[in-house]
Amino acid sequence: MTASDTGQGMPGVSVAVKGTTTGVATDSEGSYQIQVPDNSAVLVFRFLGYQTREITVGSHSTINVTLNTDAQQLGEVMVTALGITRETKALGYAAQSVQSEELTQHRQPNVLNALQGKVAGATISSTGGAPGQGTNIQIRGINSIDVGRNNQPLFVIDGVLMDNSTSTVGAGAELRGMSNRLADINPDDIESINVLRGGAATALYGLRGANGVVVITTKRGEQGSLRVNFTSTAGIEEVNKFPDMQSTYSQGTRGVYDATNFFPSWVPV
Structure with a gap:
């Protein structure tokens, strides 16, 4: 043989x-x-x-x-943990696979946004509507009511553990959330994404896999003819409306302008 x-x-x-x-x-x-x-x-x-x-x-x-x-038969294989592959029908726990074609069908710059509606039991939400805003994912809800606890699943990219938490601490970050780290991954470089749910599926990752595990397998270069793929995205922001500003009165007291005190009245400009 x-x-x-x-x-x-x-x-x-x-x-x-x-x-x-x-x-x-x-x-x-x-x-x-x-x-x-x-x-x-x-x-x-x-x-x-x-x-x-x-x-x-x-x-x-x-x-x-x-x-x-x-x-074609390799498409029925799922990567579970530490590079281990198993036949989908042989798994005894809940797992779901998303292939690269599904991720790039509707072009999204953020991989998590591309998973919207493709993974059962997953809640995917953006922290804001501005370009570059972070995206969070929760599998089967939250496991802790601690507001400081990150309830997102563990991400594993080609065996490397990654934290996808979105930081909102820092100068100016209170008004505009930072992007999530998974946005750095190009959807065109992903071969498949396997989502593991439940204790049996995530046992090999221990406590860090308590919220589920998202296993990402990237494409590997193969010898042969050279192929080049190019994709590009662009966005334009435009202010819809400016607030009305008054220019009649300024700060001061008894008709005298005071640059350091707002009390007790206003004076004409």
Whole structure:
């Protein structure tokens, strides 16, 4: 049993007699032995990420098989924690995957805004309407009533933990919230986003995953032809209305202008 992309033996390949419960797995060198009922039996070879093959035994006593990679099957795989991949149907907890095509279908400069309406149980809200405002996400509500507690999930980008909290402390920040850190990620660079919910899904991340975990897997460069993608966004702000200002009276007392005191009356300009 060999792989078409590496030419090496493939351990752990499932070899089964079609229509029966008889089956074995290949050893560390890709070898296997299996009993078949007759020459008309069909052997089914399966391995995650490779195309399934079916071969009739016939008069052969030895069957060497080469499996070809199947990129489509990889779309059914979910990255759970620490780079571990699992088949979606094999997961015993709540998890949801969002692919890159869904993130870039409606162009958004902030990745969290692109997730709006695509993740069940997630509440995504912006801190303001001005350009560059931060965006918060909560999965299944809040876990703490402490106003100083950050109830956002833990973000993991290619295995690196990241804090997405939005800072509103500093000169001028009280009037205009700062942007969130996930806005630094280009949606075009993301391969998939897997959202893990519940204690069983986030156990490997400990207490930091109590609010859920968002696992982001970025695209990796591949050898081949050069491809260049260019996207651009632009925005214009315009004041809708200026408040009316009075220019008749100024501060002072008894008709004398006083630049340091507002009490007790106003004087003409």
